[in-house]
Amino acid sequence: MASIRELRSRIRSVQSTKKITKAQELIATSRITKAQSRVAAAKPYSDEMTAVLSELASNAGNLDHPLLTERDNPKRAAILVITSDRGMCGGYNANVLRETRELIELVKSEGKDPVLFVMGTKGVSYFAFRSIPVAASWTGFSQDPKYTDAWAATDFLVDLFTAGSGNEIERPDGEGTLEGVDELHLVYTQFVTMLTQTPEVRRIAPLVVAEAGEGEEHPPARNYSFEPGADALLSALLPKYVSTRVFAALLDSSASESAARRTAMKAATDNAEDLVRNLSRTANAARQAQITQEITEIVGGASALAE
Numbered sequence: 001m002a003s004i005r006e007l008r009s010r011i012r013s014v015q016s017t018k019k020i021t022k023a024q025e026l027i028a029t030s031r032i033t034k035a036q037s038r039v040a041a042a043k044p045y046s047d048e049m050t051a052v053l054s055e056l057a058s059n060a061g062n063l064d065h066p067l068l069t070e071r072d073n074p075k076r077a078a079i080l081v082i083t084s085d086r087g088m089c090g091g092y093n094a095n096v097l098r099e100t101r102e103l104i105e106l107v108k109s110e111g112k113d114p115v116l117f118v119m120g121t122k123g124v125s126y127f128a129f130r131s132i133p134v135a136a137s138w139t140g141f142s143q144d145p146k147y148t149d150a151w152a153a154t155d156f157l158v159d160l161f162t163a164g165s166g167n168e169i170e171r172p173d174g175e176g177t178l179e180g181v182d183e184l185h186l187v188y189t190q191f192v193t194m195l196t197q198t199p200e201v202r203r204i205a206p207l208v209v210a211e212a213g214e215g216e217e218h219p220p221a222r223n224y225s226f227e228p229g230a231d232a233l234l235s236a237l238l239p240k241y242v243s244t245r246v247f248a249a250l251l252d253s254s255a256s257e258s259a260a261r262r263t264a265m266k267a268a269t270d271n272a273e274d275l276v277r278n279l280s281r282t283a284n285a286a287r288q289a290q291i292t293q294e295i296t297e298i299v300g301g302a303s304a305l306a307e
Contacts (some may be wrong), residue, residue: 034099039248042248046248053237067238075111080186083253092189103201104116138169185203
């Protein structure tokens, strides 16, 4: 059995850790509400953007924009992975990185070369540790993403997709060039509830324009007047639509990260309380045994003197 001094030292250490995890839990809890509000606030814009694009697609003379056109014999597929900049969030990063590995294997099985792009320090560290090359990365905003953060990445990725495999464009950091791609995939974590966050895989280019089939209800016409024209506006708005989808994924991931961190830190705090309780009982039992032994020795010594 450990000595009383060792037990008390462990209790102090666990109590210090508990203060940290409790503080992280409270911080994550305060951030979840803000993150949920941002997700809800961004949804009307995203829905309206989708409605406008659908109306534009219906009025456009042709749909041969590069973002809408399937490539013949695609050779390279870009994969944008959204992770966190900090840890202590349970299985949040592990889940999204597992989906990424499965997507990489799927892309390879289809005869295409995967090209990785990462948002978040944890994802960069994960692939660097395994010596998996990352074409470009963006970090420092996982907890509070801005639209400019999404645009910085998607502006480059859209240019990369527009160029296509076999063509080179300059890297965002200015260090050399990078070959274009034929597909864009997005891997992020969708916020469902405070206790449920699910990793999602989406293809964001080429985009698919859905048309209502026979027997399906058509949405009411918005009666838009397009100026300068549906074709020109479609070409201008499609890159912004891709940025909107990536920004929505960043907001979802931010809320999921805070929720996962809150759950993980609450579990750590509860475990620390249980550990402190068990260690205190052990220390009390050891102290009681020590007192009993001291009393026994005193009684034994007094009896020996009396004899």
